[in-house]
Amino acid sequence: MSTVGAITHRKHTSMNVPWKSCSIFLYLCLLQCAHKVVPQQFLLEPLNLTTLQGFDAQFNATVEGRWKIMTWFVKDCFVLNVPVIGNITSASERYSAQFCTPGETNCVQFNIHNVTREFSGPVTCTVLGEYGSEVAQLSVQESGTVNIVKGNEKATEDEQVEFLCVATAWFPAPSITWTQNGHPVDSSLFNTSSMEDGRYFNATSVFTFKAVNNTTVACQATVLSLTNPVSSSVFLVVFAKPPDWTVLIAVVLSFSLFALLVLLILGIMFCYKRRKEKKPNYQREMSHRVRTQSQISSVSATVQRQGTVKAGSAPDDQTSVTPSENTDSGFHQTKEHIYQVGNAVLMKNKVKTMFMFMCLEDPFRTEWKKKYTLSYTNVSINLTHAFWGN
Template identity: 45%
Template sequence: MTASWKISFGLMSICLLQCRAASQKVQLEPLNSTALRDSDVQFIATIQGHWEVTNWGVRGIQVLTIINSTNSIIPSEDRFSARFCVNTSRSCVEFTVHNVTRADAGEVVCNVQGHQPVTAQLYVQESGTVSIPGGNVTVKQGGEVELECVTTAWFPAPTISWTQNGQAVNSSLYNTTSTAHGDSFNSTSTVRLTASRNARVECLASLSTLTAPRSSSVYIEIVPKPPDWTVLIAIVVSFGSCGLLVFLILGIVICYKHRKEKKQNYQDEMRRVRTHSRLSVISTTEQVRGQANEYYESENQRNDTGDWTESGFMKHRHMTFV
């Protein structure tokens, strides 16, 4: 029983070593490759020792055969090609898939006759469109702007980011959702920005195979904020109120002075009129008395020049006696 177990173990070990040695005779690089749709992708097989025929398969379909003895390379279609590596012996073969499509994604198998097949994995990405609907935006300074970026027909869903005047926008200011649409993905990303100055805002969608992100951009134009007239109005109202009060006071003073002067002028006029009336009465009386008695002299005394005086008033008068 013990001897039988030992024999079985020894045979198993020999088989494993032989399988390992056989698998190590063919190496395929890279074992995982990701390519962008319509690009070319290469796989390199290194074969140790003599070999006669090598077959290449993509997604389970044999697409190319190499016959070493006749130096023949037989592709199934023009999109597949092979060649021996430069400056090496025939132990190195380069296999190329041209203009890869999504249908090429999957296993790529190198099968060297007499050896174990070696398998690599091919992934194919596809870029679609990027757009910011609505175009340029005009907003008041300090206002909030909401922009939406839409990507369609991508595989896998792209990584979306935003920039403002070339500076990355904080990821907390935008959110992105992606949904499957057939065998591709559509994504929507929404960003909210505070408009403090004119800015160029750009949405970028990227994949690992893209040398540069696909992008779409718009411009945010700031409309000058209308001036705040509150302070100026308050100042104008204050000065206006003070000026109105001053004019009111001046008006009252002027009116008071005018009324006072008018009253005084009225009193002076009345006094003048009374004085004139009194003098007229006296003059009339004296004329009557003078006609009655040519020697009559009133209580008014005549001075040396022949002028008559009455109660402090002096009146020049030329009298003619008949």
């Protein structure tokens, strides 16, 4: 065999490394001794190694007793040869080996420099002779970026706040955690999901909580090979919650509506009572007015009639009767006249009394006052004419 297989590094370029020192004898011996293992005489460690892309991978092979040649394979590709005596031969600068302790040949350290994901797979160490071979597994991981979307936030006390963390270009899918002021957050308080995107994985995580006070929120992403997680942090500023006037406003509004309702009911009751009291008074007043007007009209008519009779009949009576008749008639007439005048005077007093009663009952009704004053004056004038005969 004259060449070694291609090895791809981070930028996905490949190179072919010729191998010049292989011999048919070496590979015949390897074929003969590959499956012969002596317990506790040959040890390869670690058997499972996980490292980060760009770092070195290191394996140690410990052999008890005397041995001559040790050979290393990466993903079934021959990459390095270590003789007990002589120079170490490597297929590429990416591979190197040395004895763990100078001057001692029982331990060999094998190194793969600047590993990429293309190196992931089996790493085989074979010792010529009766020792056989041991196989270890190499896993190469990649770390990406972490970012909390929107950056710093502001919130009011007791407000629900949400933070979104995005991790991109990881392999394998990263594990995401959150911290508040440096204290880990329980995993039940946030949700994380991941999705494969070609050769990489992207992950998102949503953290929701109630704002209480100013807090430093950090999102961390990591894989097994990372010593320290990749993190992104923001600051949450919490403002005091304004006073809640809702309850107070509701109470004040309730009392106001109740008071308004009470006042409305009282007003309706008062108006109804006033109306009920005013209606009988109005009816009585109208009745008094009708009776008074009727009496005034009657007195006025009587007085006018008596005055007319006296003025038209007195001269005839005096010329046609005898002195005795005149005396009796005059006495009778005078008596009758006095009686009638007395009635008129009596009616006058009644009118005056009713007029005073009406004025006292309602002094503000000026129209009625003027009317009854005029009637009272007419009655007085008529009574005067009736009494004196002129």
